[in-house]
Amino acid sequence: MAKDKKLVEQITARDVDFAQWYTDIVTKAELADYSCVRGCMVIRPYGYAIWENMKQDLDRRFKATGHENVAMPMFIPESLLQKEKDHVQGFAPEVAWVTHGGDALLPERLCVRPTSETLFCDHYARIIQSYRDLPKLYNQWCSVVRWEKTTRPFLRTMEFFWQEGHTVHETAEEAIAETERMLNVYADFLREVLAIPVIKGRKTDKEKFAGAEMTYTVEALMHDGKALQSGTSHYFGDGFARAFGIQFSDRENKLQYCHETSWGMSTRVIGAMIMVHSDDSGLVLPPRVAPVQIMLIPIAMHKDGVLPAVFALRDRLQKASYGFRVKVDASDKMPGWKFSEQEMRGIPLRLEMGPRDIEQGSVVAVRRDTGAKTILPLEGIEDALAKLLDEIHADMLARAEKHLAEHCYKVTTYDEFKDTVANRPGFIEAAWCGDVGCEEQIKADTGATSRCMPFSKEKPDEGAFCVCCGRPAKHNVYWGKAY
Amino acid sequence: MAKDKKLVEQITARDVDFAQWYTDIVTKAELADYSCVRGCMVIRPYGYAIWENMKQDLDRRFKATGHENVAMPMFIPESLLQKEKDHVQGFAPEVAWVTHGGDALLPERLCVRPTSETLFCDHYARIIQSYRDLPKLYNQWCSVVRWEKTTRPFLRTMEFFWQEGHTVHETAEEAIAETERMLNVYADFLREVLAIPVIKGRKTDKEKFAGAEMTYTVEALMHDGKALQSGTSHYFGDGFARAFGIQFSDRENKLQYCHETSWGMSTRVIGAMIMVHSDDSGLVLPPRVAPVQIMLIPIAMHKDGVLPAVFALRDRLQKASYGFRVKVDASDKMPGWKFSEQEMRGIPLRLEMGPRDIEQGSVVAVRRDTGAKTILPLEGIEDALAKLLDEIHADMLARAEKHLAEHCYKVTTYDEFKDTVANRPGFIEAAWCGDVGCEEQIKADTGATSRCMPFSKEKPDEGAFCVCCGRPAKHNVYWGKAY
Numbered sequence: 023m024a025k026d027k028k029l030v031e032q033i034t035a036r037d038v039d040f041a042q043w044y045t046d047i048v049t050k051a052e053l054a055d056y057s058c059v060r061g062c063m064v065i066r067p068y069g070y071a072i073w074e075n076m077k078q079d080l081d082r083r084f085k086a087t088g089h090e091n092v093a094m095p096m097f098i099p100e101s102l103l104q105k106e107k108d109h110v111q112g113f114a115p116e117v118a119w120v121t122h123g124g125d126a127l128l129p130e131r132l133c134v135r136p137t138s139e140t141l142f143c144d145h146y147a148r149i150i151q152s153y154r155d156l157p158k159l160y161n162q163w164c165s166v167v168r169w170e171k172t173t174r175p176f177l178r179t180m181e182f183f184w185q186e187g188h189t190v191h192e193t194a195e196e197a198i199a200e201t202e203r204m205l206n207v208y209a210d211f212l213r214e215v216l217a218i219p220v221i222k223g224r225k226t227d228k229e230k231f232a233g234a235e236m237t238y239t240v241e242a243l244m245h246d247g248k249a250l251q252s253g254t255s256h257y258f259g260d261g262f263a264r265a266f267g268i269q270f271s272d273r274e275n276k277l278q279y280c281h282e283t284s285w286g287m288s289t290r291v292i293g294a295m296i297m298v299h300s301d302d303s304g305l306v307l308p309p310r311v312a313p314v315q316i317m318l319i320p321i322a323m324h325k326d327g328v329l330p331a332v333f334a335l336r337d338r339l340q341k342a343s344y345g346f347r348v349k350v351d352a353s354d355k356m357p358g359w360k361f362s363e364q365e366m367r368g369i370p371l372r373l374e375m376g377p378r379d380i381e382q383g384s385v386v387a388v389r390r391d392t393g394a395k396t397i398l399p400l401e402g403i404e405d406a407l408a409k410l411l412d413e414i415h416a417d418m419l420a421r422a423e424k425h426l427a428e429h430c431y432k433v434t435t436y437d438e439f440k441d442t443v444a445n446r447p448g449f450i451e452a453a454w455c456g457d458v459g460c461e462e463q464i465k466a467d468t469g470a471t472s473r474c475m476p477f478s479k480e481k482p483d484e485g486a487f488c489v490c491c492g493r494p495a496k497h498n499v500y501w502g503k504a505y
Numbered sequence: 506m507a508k509d510k511k512l513v514e515q516i517t518a519r520d521v522d523f524a525q526w527y528t529d530i531v532t533k534a535e536l537a538d539y540s541c542v543r544g545c546m547v548i549r550p551y552g553y554a555i556w557e558n559m560k561q562d563l564d565r566r567f568k569a570t571g572h573e574n575v576a577m578p579m580f581i582p583e584s585l586l587q588k589e590k591d592h593v594q595g596f597a598p599e600v601a602w603v604t605h606g607g608d609a610l611l612p613e614r615l616c617v618r619p620t621s622e623t624l625f626c627d628h629y630a631r632i633i634q635s636y637r638d639l640p641k642l643y644n645q646w647c648s649v650v651r652w653e654k655t656t657r658p659f660l661r662t663m664e665f666f667w668q669e670g671h672t673v674h675e676t677a678e679e680a681i682a683e684t685e686r687m688l689n690v691y692a693d694f695l696r697e698v699l700a701i702p703v704i705k706g707r708k709t710d711k712e713k714f715a716g717a718e719m720t721y722t723v724e725a726l727m728h729d730g731k732a733l734q735s736g737t738s739h740y741f742g743d744g745f746a747r748a749f750g751i752q753f754s755d756r757e758n759k760l761q762y763c764h765e766t767s768w769g770m771s772t773r774v775i776g777a778m779i780m781v782h783s784d785d786s787g788l789v790l791p792p793r794v795a796p797v798q799i800m801l802i803p804i805a806m807h808k809d810g811v812l813p814a815v816f817a818l819r820d821r822l823q824k825a826s827y828g829f830r831v832k833v834d835a836s837d838k839m840p841g842w843k844f845s846e847q848e849m850r851g852i853p854l855r856l857e858m859g860p861r862d863i864e865q866g867s868v869v870a871v872r873r874d875t876g877a878k879t880i881l882p883l884e885g886i887e888d889a890l891a892k893l894l895d896e897i898h899a900d901m902l903a904r905a906e907k908h909l910a911e912h913c914y915k916v917t918t919y920d921e922f923k924d925t926v927a928n929r930p931g932f933i934e935a936a937w938c939g940d941v942g943c944e945e946q947i948k949a950d951t952g953a954t955s956r957c958m959p960f961s962k963e964k965p966d967e968g969a970f971c972v973c974c975g976r977p978a979k980h981n982v983y984w985g986k987a988y
Contacts, residue, residue: 055628055631055632057577057578057624057627057628058582058585058624058627059578059580059581059582059615062578062579062580063578064575064576064577064578064624064628065575065576066575067573067574067575067643070573070574070575070576071573071574073576074574090550090553090554091550091553091554091557092547092548092549092550092553093547093548093553093556093648093666094540094547095540095542095545095546095547095664096545096579096617096648096650096664097542097545097601097664098542099541099542102541114607115607115608116607117606117607118580118603118605118606118615119603119604119605119606120601120602120603120604120617121602121603121604121605122601122602122604123600123601123602123652124597124598124599124600124652125598132542132601134579134603134617141540141541141542141547144540144541145538145540145547148538149538160550164648165576165579165647167579169606169607181578181579181580183576
């Protein structure tokens with residue numbers, strides 16, 4: 023029983039030590055483990071199953087918007103990385119360099135991709151000749167490597183898993199529309215699948231992607247009031263196309279440079295999901311990504327008829343058109359242990375079924391997110407469970423929305439700004455002159471960075487002044503401390 | 506029309522230059538392209554869609570046999586790679602070494618994984634304590650890197666995609682049963698999905714995996730009579746467990762070493778699929794992996810009612826419970842061009858639909874594999890198409906089986922052996938004394954290697970002699986030249 027005990031032992035309380043609480047959940051819910059490679063994690067079966075569910079849903083959304091998957095090499099020759107000036111400046115300091123193949127020194131160093139713009143551009147230059155070849159809407163699922171100094175499971179690891187979309191278009195308008203479309207795909211996915219509401223907006227020049235003309239972002243708010251950038255979408259203009267010579271004959275048979283985008287979402291969102299929804303009993307999983315949505319727990323399971331009834335219900339639910347992911351915990355442990363284990367693992371619903379329930383033709387359903395108990399008649403239970411899972415999702419989203427709304431603060435003076443960062447963690451809405459000097463000053467003074475210029479309100483109030491320098495404001499910005 | 510022309514231009518004939526024919530198909534069917542990284546390829550959307558279909562089917566088989574997916578780091582510290590002596594000797598000469606992170610020299614070199622036994626063992630040593638933790642049945646989908654000198658798309662590339670299963674068991678018997686189970690999963694997949702028959706057997710000590718006690722293999726025969734190792738499954742005994750200290754308390758509470766296996770199948774099988782089935786008109790895809798199974802081609806498509814009827818049929822087929830993957834080619838090209846394009850891309854069935862067909866309530870179905878035409882009434886066409894696709898699969902398999910049977914030669918003398926290798930490419934069945942010296946002699950004299958000791962007949966005939974040295978034989982072996 024030593025192993026069982028470990029699972030259900032007390033985890034650090036969320037309000038006592040948020041960072042330790044997070045680490046406890048990652049390890050005790052067996053999502054990931056540390057590896058022997060500095061800064062790299064092992065994603066364990068339960069964590070990987072969550073990522074597979076996310077991938078499957080995102081991939082469906084990408085294909086529904088016309089994208090195709092491809093695979094590029096994992097290496098980038100040094101000369102290729104250097105082709106786009108801003109891009110190499112942004113990434114070269116944090117890449118892993120391969121210098122030897124077997125015993126032989128390589129004639130040119132290869133970096134392990136930190137992102138694949140350069141590889142996609144090289145390929146696009148080979149295969150694009152005419153406007154008839156456009157658009158190209160490619161995506162890649164892979165892992166990338168960035169040589170980070172401090173790392174935390176899912177939130178920041180040297181190697182991480184992601185998808186990177188890379189698209190090529192005839193016109194700037196088309197490329198910008200793609201950049202916006204994919205940001206909306208991310209926002210919809212986070213809301214509809216992970217029950218995470220986000221602020222959509224544009225990054226300042228200081229915070230945008232290396233080589234991009236514009237970076238769009240979806241920013242989520244964690245339970246501790248810090249922001250987490252959960253997906254980004256970049257518009258490159260024709261900068262990469264000029265650097266890599268990606269040209270096409272247009273409809274008038276003139277050579278033109280293409281317009282490009284890229285967009286990515288990573289295993290970081292698993293960290294976001296944990297930090298938005300989980301609690302002091304462990305993980306709380308949104309039903310649509312939970313590897314097990316419903317756990318059946320037999321009560322007095324050695325009594326005649328209990329186990330057969332429980333397995334019969336499992337078989338019935340597995341056959342239901344809703345596609346429930348359902349399991350039975352028929353292990354030797356006491357029901358109380360099992361309840362704690364399923365709570366630690368964040369399983370959205372547990373169904374308790376004992377002799378009395380069987381007699382009454384019902385089960386006891388217990389929600390992970392609220393602990394609420396309901397008695398569900400077996401007749402029509404499929405519809406009731408589907409409805410209950412949808413309600414759990416809606417309620418989780420509503421609580422996250424309330425938390426977000428309650429942690430957005432609008433300020434006009436720098437004193438208010440500093441006081442809010444120090445005492446009321448969350449998003450701070452404040453006007454800005456557009457000068458990178460003020461952005462740097464704010465970061466130095468408070469630790470807060472510009473998260474985005476929100477689409478919902480890009481312009482500052484009429485006559486507003488920069489919260490830092492007092493000059494007339496050009497932008498309305500959400501600021502905050504961030505992961 | 507320049508682009509269209511390229512697709513349908515003559516490819517090198519298979520019997521004139523098999524290697525060039527293969528490369529032509531890979532590039533002209535747009536499965537893969539060369540990249541700027543030596544020895545690495547770009548897998549293009551059409552090639553990647555085939556791999557996705559393979560992955561999905563294999564993954565289902567792995568999960569149905571109780572396996573779970575995980576993700577290990579892509580790097581292996583040099584000291585970890587060195588823990589198992591035979592393993593490091595086999596792989597160290599062909600790995601890529603990372604020596605720098607950003608500007609800093611690493612305290613210890615990391616290799617890019619050529620295979621992940623060492624990483625799995627390190628993790629297993631952390632998480633396994635008791636017999637209750639066993640078995641562990643993990644699998645990983647990833648890419649690995651081996652520093653190959655000569656490379657060819659899919660068949661041998663420096664980076665390639667694969668899955669690697671790694672399992673841990675209480676007993677040798679269980680581990681051996683797992684090794685056999687997964688070899689059968691591979692054989693079934695190749696037969697049922699890729700229509701490729703295989704010879705199942707055991708590798709000789711010379712040909713087994715570095716660190717394995719036994720390696721099982723499935724060997725397929727290509728159209729040119731060369732063999733291709735299409736999947737392998739290894740039994741490690743407790744060798745890795747001893748090297749990495751993976752111990753568990755058994756049912757009597759005594760510490761024991763675990764028994765392990767690993768097994769892998771890679772993107773090489775895409776190469777096998779091409780070289781078994783394709784022909785002088787291009788790729789021929791087995792229906793169960795074809796990204797597009799049915800291509801609808803409108804005839805006289807500008808005539809009233811043709812396009813609407815074609816799209817109505819597409820919609821109807823997409824809704825069918827068979828899950829057909831179906832598309833319409835409504836581009837501006839002539840039907841003849843379209844036929845050639847779909848042939849190059851290996852689409853199993855094309856349906857031609859013009860005014861006369863619409864009038865008669867039927868379509869013309871043309872098989873890619875045989876060119877046979879059938880008129881199919883629209884009424885009940887779903888069932889007819891499902892049956893036709895199954896027939897195509899069965900016929901492709903039957904042809905591959907016939908080819909395999911016709912290219913297996915049993916010989917008893919060394920002269921016969923040499924003559925067969927030189928003039929009748931295929932599998933050569935010949936008895937062997939078990940001495941690695943004879944294996945090396947045969948390879949030096951003829952270029953043929955031992956492919957496997959077939960399960961169907963492991964023992965040589967009563968009183969048989971080694972085909973090389975003439976001493977009494979211990980094993981019956983299939984020999985051949987191989988990719």
